[in-house]
Amino acid sequence: MKLFSDDELSLDSFLDGKLHIWQPLKGYRAATDPVFLAAACPAKQGEEVLELGCGAGTASFCLFRRLNVKLTGIELQPQYAKLGVKNGLHNKIPIEIETSDLRNLSSNIREKLFHQVMMNPPYYRTGTPGHNNGKESSLRVKTPLTDWVNIGLKRLKPKGWITIINTPENLTELLNALGTKVGDISIKPLASREHMIANRVIIRAKKSSRGITKIFSPLIIHTGEKHLEDSDSFSPEVSGVLRNANPINF
Secondary structure, eight states: OOOOOGGGEEEEEEGGGTEEEEEESSSOOOOSHHHHHHHHOOOOTTOEEEEETOTTSHHHHHHHHHSOOEEEEEESOHHHHHHHHHHHHHHTOOEEEEEOOGGGOOHHHHTOOEEEEEEOOOOBSSSOOOSOHHHHHHHBOOSOHHHHHHHHHHTEEEEEEEEEEEOGGGHHHHHHHHGGGEEEEEEEEEESSTTSOOSEEEEEEEETOOOOOEEOOOEEOBOSSSOOTTOOOBOHHHHHHHHHOOOOOO
């Protein structure tokens, strides 16, 4: 598969300039979802973290800007995996990225367990396919979400945490996949504004735990009823996440 040339890329700022990520001008481009995923991951200093479907590495690198953790990524598309390596070098953040299908991991990954697993799996099952294969692979469900969850759980240490961001439409499938293998399930809806339906949901769960399931109040992305010109209108908590790599409070 053809790799990205320099003129096909842009260098984009995250975390108020604390992180710079090379991304394709055409294809999957990270926005806020990977930042929220990193902010929701309950990692501790020095822990080993695996990101499934890491793309160009945005979520992993955002997590590293908050905590000095050991990063490993799995990415199906070689051109995005190469970008992840490039971004690690550019930001001086160590990461190991393996180009692989989730269902055919190398023995190097299969023989290892992690303290944390996080993922931002594809969301969409229907709709007209796009013309960009990289974007389609990143956004449209091909590998069942149940497989994503099961593979993630297999790579977790006992009492390790899995963190997922996805759409509410897929919540039932994700919770069914987590099943009885986890406890302490925490569900955090993300809504654009107050009184609006959540269009994203973060799920966090602890392997080999019997803790109860909890649904938390939504994280409100923007203040006010509508967007005001020349203002991003982010709520104070979200502004801290997007600019300072603050964790999301559950």
